[in-house]
Amino acid sequence: MSTTPLGRRETRNGVERIVFTRTFAAPIADVWAACTEPRRMERWIGTWTGNPASGDVVFRMTAEGEDVPEEVYLVETCEPPRRLEVRSRDSAPFSADGSGPRIAWQHTLELGEADGLTTLVFTQAVPDGPVGAAMAAGVGPGWDYYLDRLGAAIGGADPGTILWEPYLERSESYRSLYS
Template sequence: MIDLVNQINATHRELGTAGLSGGGAGRSLLLRRTYDAAVEDVWSACTTPERLARWLAPVSGDLRPGGHYQLEGNAGGSIQICVAPSLLRVTWSMGEGMATEVELRLAPSGDGTLLQLEHASPAEIVDEMVRQYGPGGTIGIGGGWDLALAGLLLHLSGAEYDPATWQDTAEAKAFAARSCAAWGAVVQAAWGTGDDDAAAAVAFATAHFS
């Protein structure tokens, strides 16, 4: 059985800047971790509809470069780049909101796979979110990706996992709280927030997943 809470330290997290494909300044969240699985297996899990449904969400659409996808109950967008088994870039939009971009990069690492996931948003989206909600909104986005990558770990490990119900379990909520705390430290270091501001942001983001 995987101790997911202890998996928090297996992920590197950082905030930075990014150049968006359409031009303009962007802000980004980056997650980096290694999986004990071959690159081809991780790529298949991240791009095959049948496998995506088992750890993230059912996906539909014209699943090819230039096509559009829709995750059930989640984001949708266009597929910008798909180079197996190393690079996938898509736009990522919730409803009618302005599109952000998600890039997935895979590379061999020893006997496993190094996964890097970068979520870049136009600077005005992030800045407005911070004005409205403080850094807690950014922490919540990072926490959401942590939960998704935990689901990928469960899937690759052969564990029984239902993404539609797992996030309501005590295990997932404990994981989300630890994730938000980890992102809180990243935000505090990057933006110079005080301890009280960081604690409030973590509480806000954790409540989003409870």
């Protein structure tokens, strides 16, 4: 497996982000459903409950085991089947021991379809500087892993066959995007 990161750093609307692009041989409606319907999402990343029309949902990652806490996300933009923007309601400390700066997770999903292919562009806001470098070292490989699991789910394969450990080899490459 390559240690080269599949994401890239970009500034979008004045915000530093890691941007991931994937292309699927599937209709846009199918990719949108895989990314937004709780039952479909559970195969590759997690599930959510609540009413997005109210402005927020409770998300729980299930691909990482039982001990992962739920997180409330605010739905900032939802334009099916093309655009979804969410932000964690509460900022969480970004460090293993809880002493690091508090970070709100910000994610954007954009979909486009042409010639029978759907292109997904997923972004995560990552601040500049040392905090961003440490954050990129974790979330970069994580999103490569989850988006590969999404590809497996859309393609009808078992996302459980994709192992996490090889993705850790990309950590330093992602860290270098912010160093």
